Every structure is written in structure tokens, then in C-alpha cells.
Amino acid sequence: MKVRVKFAKEGAMKFIGHLDIMRYFQKAVRRSGIHASFSEGFSPHMIMSFAAPLGVGITSTGEYFDMELNGSMSSAELTDRFNAQMADGMRVLSVRKVPDGKASKAMSLVAAADYTVTFREEKAPSGDWQHQVEAFLSQEQILVWRKTKRSEGEKDIRPWIYKLEASGNGLSMQLSTGSVHNLKPELVAEAFYKYLGQEPQPFAWQVHRGEIYADLGDENGRKLVTLESLGEIIE
Numbered sequence: 001m002k003v004r005v006k007f008a009k010e011g012a013m014k015f016i017g018h019l020d021i022m023r024y025f026q027k028a029v030r031r032s033g034i035h036a037s038f039s040e041g042f043s044p045h046m047i048m049s050f051a052a053p054l055g056v057g058i059t060s061t062g063e064y065f066d067m068e069l070n071g072s073m074s075s076a077e078l079t080d081r082f083n084a085q086m087a088d089g090m091r092v093l094s095v096r097k098v099p100d101g102k103a104s105k106a107m108s109l110v111a112a113a114d115y116t117v118t119f120r121e122e123k124a125p126s127g128d129w130q131h132q133v134e135a136f137l138s139q140e141q142i143l144v145w146r147k148t149k150r151s152e153g154e155k156d157i158r159p160w161i162y163k164l165e166a167s168g169n170g171l172s173m174q175l176s177t178g179s180v181h182n183l184k185p186e187l188v189a190e191a192f193y194k195y196l197g198q199e200p201q202p203f204a205w206q207v208h209r210g211e212i213y214a215d216l217g218d219e220n221g222r223k224l225v226t227l228e229s230l231g232e233i234i235e
């Protein structure tokens with residue numbers, strides 16, 4: 001049985017990198033008595049895959065990984081067993097069974113994510129920046145200098161910004177995420193500062209990821225659904 005685990009990563013745990021988070025959950029599975037499936041061969045490993053690994057220093061209430069189990073437990077029991085092993089800053093929010101078919105491949109279907117970029121006290125943009133967000137987003141192009149593993153150059157990131165608005169002392173945004181176009185919220189914040197004619201101070205903001213989505217749309221447009229909604233509660 002394949003299950004999808006949704007978890008939160010907050011507090012001091014935001015400084016733990018992705019590989020250590022993987023090891024953390026592998027140990028938690030063993031300690032909890034959850035019977036995980038392992039790969040075959042000379043070096044068997046726990047069958048577990050994470051969606052859109054989170055960068056160090058970013059908090060989240062919408063992280064996911066899939067794993068395969070031997071046997072069956074209810075969603076409530078699995079959640080309780082996980083949380084009995086969690087340290088401060090880590091919480092398992094739900095565990096759902098993933099049916100065979102398209103929904104079981106959500107890790108490769110990751111298409112978007114919600115982020116909140118909160119400006120630190122006295123480091124927010126100067127002036128009436130909240131009323132400039134709409135004008136910033138209405139541009140036909142938002143050009144930034146972007147470096148990836150394969151290339152480096154000026155890119156138009158406007159098509160990858162699905163939503164953007166002022167939210168309290170920061171920006172709320174929904175961005176393209178995944179293997180095709182992965183847009184970091186920090187890049188959007190930097191572009192917004194540039195649009196205002198300002199330069200961000202060091203450590204000017206804190207980033208929080210709220211949710212990850214798969215795209216079940218077609219040629220007629222996007223249809224974003226949460227990875228959690230692709231699974232079903234185990235009674």
C-alpha cells in the first residue's frame with residue numbers, strides 16, 4: 001500500500017537540510033513500528049520519495065513524501081505513530097492512501113506552490129509598496145538574471161507567477177514549481193524590489209511555503225489540486 005504523508009517543518013527545523021530530513025523520517029518510521037517496504041538488491045533502502053525538497057531556512061506547512069507500507073493501518077493511527085516520534089518543529093498533518101494511476105505519480109506532477117514572503121521589521125521596502133504589487137504583476141515581462149545548472153542568462157519569470165498580492169507585511173504568491181519551471185520566491189521578491197528602484201537589505205525576509213499542487217489540467221488551462229487531495233483517508 002502506498003501512502004502520502006503531509007507534514008509541517010517549522011521553528012529550528014527549518015535549518016535542517018533535505019537529506020537529513022529524509023534520514024529523520026526513515027528513523028521515525030523504524031521507531032514508530034510502521035512496517036515500511038524496502039527495495040530489493042544488495043543494498044535495500046526504504047521506498048520513500050519526497051516532493052519538491054524545501055530549501056534550508058524556509059518553513060512550511062505543506063511538505064509531502066510518499067512511502068510504501070507492508071500491511072494496513074488507519075490514517076489516524078499512522079498519523080499518531082508518526083507524531084509520537086516527532087521533535088519540536090515537525091508535525092505530521094495527514095496520511096492518505098494513494099490509489100494506483102495518475103494520482104500515485106504526484107511527485108512528478110508537482111506544478112505549483114504557495115509561498116508567503118514576510119519582510120522583517122524595518123527591512124520592508126520603503127514607501128507605499130503595497131499599492132505597487134498590482135502594477136508590478138501587470139507587466140508583460142518581468143526580466144531577471146537567472147542561473148541554473150544548465151544555463152545562465154536573462155529570463156522572463158512573469159509566466160511562472162500565477163498569483164501575487166500584498167499580505168500584511170509581505171507578499172503572498174503562487175509560483176510554478178517542479179522539474180520544468182521552478183521559480184523561487186526569493187527571485188520574485190528581488191524583482192519586486194528592483195521594480196521599486198530599491199535594493200533589499202541582507203536577510204530582509206522570511207519565506208514560508210503553504211501548499212504544493214499538482215496540475216491535472218489540459219490544453220484548456222491549469223487545474224491545480226493539492227497533493228493531499230489526490231489521496232484518500234484510510235478508515
